[in-house]
Amino acid sequence: MARNKEQNEKMREERKQQIRSGALRQFATKGLFATKIKDIADAVGMAQGLVYHYYKSKDEIYVELIKNALNKMNEAVISLKEMSLPPHEKIRLAIEQLLKTIDTSDDFIQTCRLIAHATSSTAIPEEAKKLIQEKRDLPYQEVAKIMAQGQEEGTIIEADPNELAIVFWTSINGLAIYKATRQDSTAIPDARILINMFMERTGEKSCRV
Amino acid sequence: MARNKEQNEKMREERKQQIRSGALRQFATKGLFATKIKDIADAVGMAQGLVYHYYKSKDEIYVELIKNALNKMNEAVISLKEMSLPPHEKIRLAIEQLLKTIDTSDDFIQTCRLIAHATSSTAIPEEAKKLIQEKRDLPYQEVAKIMAQGQEEGTIIEADPNELAIVFWTSINGLAIYKATRQDSTAIPDARILINMFMERTGEKSCRV
DNA sequence: GTCTATATCCAGATAGAC
DNA sequence: GTCTATCTGGATATAGAC
Numbered sequence: 001m002a003r004n005k006e007q008n009e010k011m012r013e014e015r016k017q018q019i020r021s022g023a024l025r026q027f028a029t030k031g032l033f034a035t036k037i038k039d040i041a042d043a044v045g046m047a048q049g050l051v052y053h054y055y056k057s058k059d060e061i062y063v064e065l066i067k068n069a070l071n072k073m074n075e076a077v078i079s080l081k082e083m084s085l086p087p088h089e090k091i092r093l094a095i096e097q098l099l100k101t102i103d104t105s106d107d108f109i110q111t112c113r114l115i116a117h118a119t120s121s122t123a124i125p126e127e128a129k130k131l132i133q134e135k136r137d138l139p140y141q142e143v144a145k146i147m148a149q150g151q152e153e154g155t156i157i158e159a160d161p162n163e164l165a166i167v168f169w170t171s172i173n174g175l176a177i178y179k180a181t182r183q184d185s186t187a188i189p190d191a192r193i194l195i196n197m198f199m200e201r202t203g204e205k206s207c208r209v
Numbered sequence: 210m211a212r213n214k215e216q217n218e219k220m221r222e223e224r225k226q227q228i229r230s231g232a233l234r235q236f237a238t239k240g241l242f243a244t245k246i247k248d249i250a251d252a253v254g255m256a257q258g259l260v261y262h263y264y265k266s267k268d269e270i271y272v273e274l275i276k277n278a279l280n281k282m283n284e285a286v287i288s289l290k291e292m293s294l295p296p297h298e299k300i301r302l303a304i305e306q307l308l309k310t311i312d313t314s315d316d317f318i319q320t321c322r323l324i325a326h327a328t329s330s331t332a333i334p335e336e337a338k339k340l341i342q343e344k345r346d347l348p349y350q351e352v353a354k355i356m357a358q359g360q361e362e363g364t365i366i367e368a369d370p371n372e373l374a375i376v377f378w379t380s381i382n383g384l385a386i387y388k389a390t391r392q393d394s395t396a397i398p399d400a401r402i403l404i405n406m407f408m409e410r411t412g413e414k415s416c417r418v
Numbered sequence: 419g420t421c422t423a424t425a426t427c428c429a430g431a432t433a434g435a436c
Numbered sequence: 437g438t439c440t441a442t443c444t445g446g447a448t449a450t451a452g453a454c
Contacts, residue, residue, distance in 0.1 A: 015437090033242035034332030036429065047439050052431065113329060119390045120322060123243030157405070163398035166387060171376070174383025178375060181328045189372035196366070197406035224419090245447065256421050261449060 016054050018044050020068075023061045028113035028180075032062055032124055059125040066118055066128045069111045070135040077139045080146075087150035091143075091168070091198055096191045102176050103188040112176035140165045147198070157200050164198060171197075225263050227253050229277075232270045237322035237389075241271055241333055268334040275327055275337045278320045279344040286348045289355075296359035300352075300377075300407055305400045311385050312397040321385035349374045356407070366409050373407060380406075 022043030026035040037058055041048045055061045080094055101108045118124055119132055144165035150156030156164070171194055179188060231252030235244040246267055250257045264270045289303055310317045327333055328341055353374035359365030365373070380403055388397060 011437095029330065030332040031240050031242065031326075031330055033240065034330065037431085038429075048430090049432080049440075050438055053437070056431090058430070116325075116329060116386070117240075120325060120386055121238065121240055121243065123239040157402075159399060159402050163396075163402060166384070167380070167398050167402050170383030170387045171380045172383070173386070174379030174381070175375070177325070177329055177382070177386075178379045187372075189376050190368060193366075193368050193372060193376050193406065197402065201410060220419095246449085247447080257448095258422075258450080259420055262419070265449090267448075 012054070019051060019054055019061065020065060024065055024107075024110050024114060027062060027065060027117070028110040031117045031121065032058075059127075063125055063127045063131070065114060066124075066131055069115050070131055072111065073115070074135055074138050077142045081142050086155065087146045087153060088155035088199060090146050091150065091156070092195050094143075095168075095172075095194050098172050099175065099188050099191045099194070102172075102179050109176060109180045112173065113180045116173065116177055139169060143168050150198075150200075154202060155200055156198055168198070221263070228260060228263055228270065229274060233274055233316075233319050233323060236271060236274060236326070237319040240326045240330065241267075268336075272334055272336045272340070274323060275333075275340055278324050279340055281320065282324070283344055283347050286351045290351050295364065296355045296362060297364035297408060299355050300359065300365070301404050303352075304377075304381075304403050307381050308384065308397050308400045308403070311381075311388050318385060318389045321382065322389045325382065325386055348378060352377050359407075359409075363411065364409050365407055377407070 019040060023035070023040045026039045026043060030039075035058075037051055038048045040058075040061070041051050044051075051061075055064075080090055083090060083093075085093065102112075118128060119136065140162070144161040147156050147161040147164040147168075151158060151161065175188060179186060228249065232244070232249045235248045235252060239248075244267075246260055247257045249267075249270070250260050253260075260270075264273075289299055292299060292302075294302065311321075324341075327337060328345065349371070353370040356365050356370040356373040356377075360367060360370065384397060388395060
């Protein structure tokens with residue numbers, strides 16, 4: 001009996017995951033309002049009504065996806081912060097990895113699009129707004145700290161660290177959206193162009209790009 | 210009689226402009242689907258049904274706004290192209306002006322948001338898709354040309370001009386979206402951070418990407 | 419030109435059979 | 437758990453009075 005209960009729980013969670021997975025793609029490409037429950041059900045291959053056996057509303061699915069997306073982003077930032085690398089190497093690594101992920105991971109792109117839609121629309125559930133409000137600043141803050149550390153070491157250019165962090169993330173975000181809207185074989189630019197923007201060029205040490 | 214006809218035409222066009230103006234703000238903040246005709250009518254201060262006296266559908270308003278937005282962008286790029294300035298000065302000027310406009314012009318921000326929503330959603334009218342397809346590449350092409358010219362003169366860093374153009378526009382776009390989603394007193398970063406990214410540093414000649 | 423009222427449709431959510 | 441059928445609300449678009 002206990003066995004069965006656990007099994008059932010697991011099956012149920014798997015099914016929910018399927019729904020989230022289908023919903024992510026739909027929300028990411030069409031936004032919350034243009035996505036119909038039917039679209040999600042079709043994507044998963046289940047009847048429209050069955051979705052409500054797992055989630056009690058469209059908004060609930062949406063909020064859960066937003067929560068996951070924001071958490072994923074923040075976790076990545078935390079792990080960057082905790083790496084034992086000099087600040088400018090963290091920035092370099094982050095840009096390289098992010099661009100690579102943009103170029104290769106479809107799931108990452110969908111997640112970026114979801115967040116882009118969510119942050120740029122006022123027509124989302126209150127709970128989603130609250131989550132965004134709470135969690136969107138951490139990446140900016142952490143990158144700003146790293147920039148400031150790099151400036152102390154003379155490896156990052158002199159400018160307001162907060163502004164550098166804004167440029168950092170908005171550039172990445174802009175590229176992710178660009179990529180998302182050109183499903184064809186569009187290549188992502190060379191990471192060095194972006195990296196170069198933040199690196200201090202000191203005499204000989206300059207050409208580390 | 211002819212007088213009256215002209216007058217009427219003019220009044221009608223003014224009224225349509227009011228509708229477009231209200232609709233732009235609604236579409237920009239909520240997207241096409243989440244925006245109800247009632248929202249637009251309310252924004253203009255007219256009855257819901259009256260909107261249909263001027264436009265025959267919500268989609269028609271949307272398509273007209275997309276058309277205007279794309280044309281405005283392309284005209285700005287053409288005028289940049291036709292300026293008699295050295296290439297790197299064009300880039301500098303463009304970045305300065307764009308950031309300033311992002312910082313001060315609410316209409317420009319709304320336009321950016323509208324385009325961002327439109328390009329990142331597949332759930333828009335076919336005609337809007339076609340327009341975007343036709344017109345979105347010109348800004349990239351023109352900036353790529355300017356970058357290439359600057360490289361010949363040794364004032365722009367060495368890298369694929371197309372990639373430089375992509376970084377250029379996606380950075381601007383990312384910033385516009387950032388600004389749009391923080392209506393509070395968020396300042397836009399110093400233009401020199403972005404300008405710096407594209408400029409060849411002739412001093413030591415050291416750092417070439 | 420402007421409004422109110424309404425026909426029509428569509429989609430979210432529920433009920434109930436299997 | 438899964439489906440089909442249905443209730444219900446809300447939004448587009450139209451009709452018709454003023």
